Amino acid sequence: MSSAFELNGVTCRFGDLVAIDKVSLSIAEGEQVAFIGPSGSGKTTLIRLLNTTAVPSDGSLSVLGYIIADQSVESLRVLRSRVGTMPQHLGLVENLTAIQNVILGRGGQRTTLRSIRDLIIPSRSDTEKIHQLLRRVGIEEKLFTMVSKLSGGQKQRVAIARALFQEPEILLADEPVSAVDPARARDSVRLLTELSGELGFTLCVSLHHLELAKEFFPRLIGLRQGRVVFDGAPDSLKDRELESLYELTADEMMADA
Amino acid sequence: MAMNSTIGKWGRRRWIVLGIVILFLLCAKSLGLTPAGLVPPDETRWERAGAFFKAALSPAMDYQDENVPEDAPPIWFKGLYGLLLTLKFAFGGMSLAVPLALIMGFFGSSSWWPEPRGWFLDLFLRGIYFAFRFLMSLLRSIHELIWALLILSAFGLSPLAGMIALALPFSGTLGKVFSELIDEESRDAAAALKAIGHRPLQTFFVGTLPAALPNLITYSLYRFECALRSSAVLGFVGIETIGLYIELSHEEFYYNEVWTYFYLLLALIVLVDFWGAGVRARLNSHKGACEA
Numbered sequence: 001m002s003s004a005f006e007l008n009g010v011t012c013r014f015g016d017l018v019a020i021d022k023v024s025l026s027i028a029e030g031e032q033v034a035f036i037g038p039s040g041s042g043k044t045t046l047i048r049l050l051n052t053t054a055v056p057s058d059g060s061l062s063v064l065g066y067i068i069a070d071q072s073v074e075s076l077r078v079l080r081s082r083v084g085t086m087p088q089h090l091g092l093v094e095n096l097t098a099i100q101n102v103i104l105g106r107g108g109q110r111t112t113l114r115s116i117r118d119l120i121i122p123s124r125s126d127t128e129k130i131h132q133l134l135r136r137v138g139i140e141e142k143l144f145t146m147v148s149k150l151s152g153g154q155k156q157r158v159a160i161a162r163a164l165f166q167e168p169e170i171l172l173a174d175e176p177v178s179a180v181d182p183a184r185a186r187d188s189v190r191l192l193t194e195l196s197g198e199l200g201f202t203l204c205v206s207l208h209h210l211e212l213a214k215e216f217f218p219r220l221i222g223l224r225q226g227r228v229v230f231d232g233a234p235d236s237l238k239d240r241e242l243e244s245l246y247e248l249t250a251d252e253m254m255a256d257a
Numbered sequence: 258m259a260m261n262s263t264i265g266k267w268g269r270r271r272w273i274v275l276g277i278v279i280l281f282l283l284c285a286k287s288l289g290l291t292p293a294g295l296v297p298p299d300e301t302r303w304e305r306a307g308a309f310f311k312a313a314l315s316p317a318m319d320y321q322d323e324n325v326p327e328d329a330p331p332i333w334f335k336g337l338y339g340l341l342l343t344l345k346f347a348f349g350g351m352s353l354a355v356p357l358a359l360i361m362g363f364f365g366s367s368s369w370w371p372e373p374r375g376w377f378l379d380l381f382l383r384g385i386y387f388a389f390r391f392l393m394s395l396l397r398s399i400h401e402l403i404w405a406l407l408i409l410s411a412f413g414l415s416p417l418a419g420m421i422a423l424a425l426p427f428s429g430t431l432g433k434v435f436s437e438l439i440d441e442e443s444r445d446a447a448a449a450l451k452a453i454g455h456r457p458l459q460t461f462f463v464g465t466l467p468a469a470l471p472n473l474i475t476y477s478l479y480r481f482e483c484a485l486r487s488s489a490v491l492g493f494v495g496i497e498t499i500g501l502y503i504e505l506s507h508e509e510f511y512y513n514e515v516w517t518y519f520y521l522l523l524a525l526i527v528l529v530d531f532w533g534a535g536v537r538a539r540l541n542s543h544k545g546a547c548e549a
């Protein structure tokens with residue numbers, strides 16, 4: 001199996017702050033991985049590095065076999081159109097309908113003019129496809145509903161459908177369940193892992209919620225202050241490592257409070 | 258320490274208020290403003306002012322002018338026709354102003370700029386940005402009445418001239434506010450689209466612009482109400498709107514006619530205001546539903 005991501009000593013700095021600190025890891029295509037760690041540990045930054053919207057200050061990163069540092073702006077853009085991202089706050093256009101938001105999932109693969117047309121008159125085949133996708137994620141009756149009128153859980157489904165319409169080879173989701181209640185959170189994580197199994201895309205999800213990560217993901221990567229402190233199967237995650245992952249330093253407690 | 262700074266603030270405020278009062282007195286003096294100036298110099302003025310306001314109670318139901326031919330349409334019809342013309346100018350002016358404002362607002366905003374960009378492109382975009390901001394300031398720093406005088410003296414009295422006089426300053430104001438509404442739009446959606454391979458301009462047209470659209474429409478509607486008032490006022494420089502009828506009746510001291518036109522204009526503005534409020538409520542109904 002070839003690799004979705006290869007990181008070699010990747011460091012990401014924001015000024016003096018080291019958000020990701022010499023991380024080396026490899027994620028194979030088709031894998032399902034959860035990034036876990038307290039807030040501020042670097043999960044979001046890692047995801048932004050993987051979707052190339054942040055660039056490493058140091059080290060080498062390759063995505064789907066492409067070395068990021070060697071790519072032109074245009075080839076990075078094309079690469080991004082093959083990698084789906086669900087940002088933490090979803091990034092939906094609130095006053096567009098569900099179908100209009102979902103159709104934008106494929107924008108990276110279409111011209112600007114075509115995307116504008118998609119918003120105004122979606123093609124029949126796209127409409128049918130999106131209808132199916134919305135049925136798969138459980139909100140088929142919301143096809144023409146404005147996103148702002150949807151509940152938090154339904155918005156999340158729209159974001160998932162947008163990612164699926166993109167037909168990505170990799171899906172990155174940043175704390176996809178931070179804004180919904182525990183029962184809904186479990187359903188959403190299950191849906192993502194099921195879809196990844198069904199459609200075969202690589203899935204990387206950052207989770208605050210250790211229990212969910214342990215239940216659904218065969219591989220957990222624990223981050224702490226930008227470093228990988230754990231990488232393995234959930235059952236090999238020992239109490240001692242758990243402690244090192246979640247035992248908060250005084251600074252972090254201040255930040256959480 | 259905290260006490261001290263409060264006192265310091267109060268002290269400064271007092272100075273500012275005092276400064277404003279002094280400035281006002283200086284202006285008043287240099288303009289020759291005295292309380293006596295409010296009192297009309299002679300009796301006929303008093304009578305005229307009284308007549309004018311008394312006429313408010315009895316707007317004309319028929320022409321006061323004896324020379325109006327028998328078969329002329331009734332005054333309320335002429336008033337409605339004037340309103341129609343007023344609406345036409347406001348609408349025509351806005352139809353020119355909005356597209357102009359969209360173009361200028363686009364170039365006067367920065368949310369469509371590509372990232373990363375080299376120093377040359379950056380300098381170029383900043384140049385465009387400031388050029389358009391300057392152009393918009395220029396357009397709106399001149400009042401529509403002045404624009405009307407400039408354009409009328411250059412091209413003569415024509416309906417198009419009136420429309421352009423209205424469109425120019427309105428496009429400046431609209432464009433400035435459009436560009437700010439666009440740049441204030443949350444960048445979450447744009448960032449999400451960029452992350453999945455959208456180009457910068459594509460992100461702008463399918464993400465940022467649609468997100469800002471309800472605000473742009475709401476503001477345009479509000480400006481349409483302003484355009485209506487401005488269009489009426491353009492009558493005073495000779496463009497045929499209800500303002501012209503008001504001006505002509507006023508010149509002849511037909512105060513009851515003036516009030517008929519006033520009331521009709523008022524009714525129209527109130528009507529448009531209600532309509533605008535309705536549209537605004539519908540457009541912005543999504544706010545609050547989600548931002549709990």
Ligand SMILES: Nc1ncnc2c1ncn2[C@@H]1O[C@H](COP(=O)(O)OP(=O)(O)O)[C@@H](O)[C@H]1O
Nearest residue numbers: 014017018019038039040041042043044045046
């Ligand atoms: N764009 C940025 N500019 C400056 N600092 C940042 C930026 N993004 C993240 N950071 C910092 O990097 C660290 C890691 O943040 P983040 O990746 O968001 O962690 P997590 O997602 O695990 O909460 C934090 O200290 C955060 O303040």
Ligand SMILES: [Mg+2]
Nearest residue numbers: 043044088175
């Ligand atoms: Mg985060």
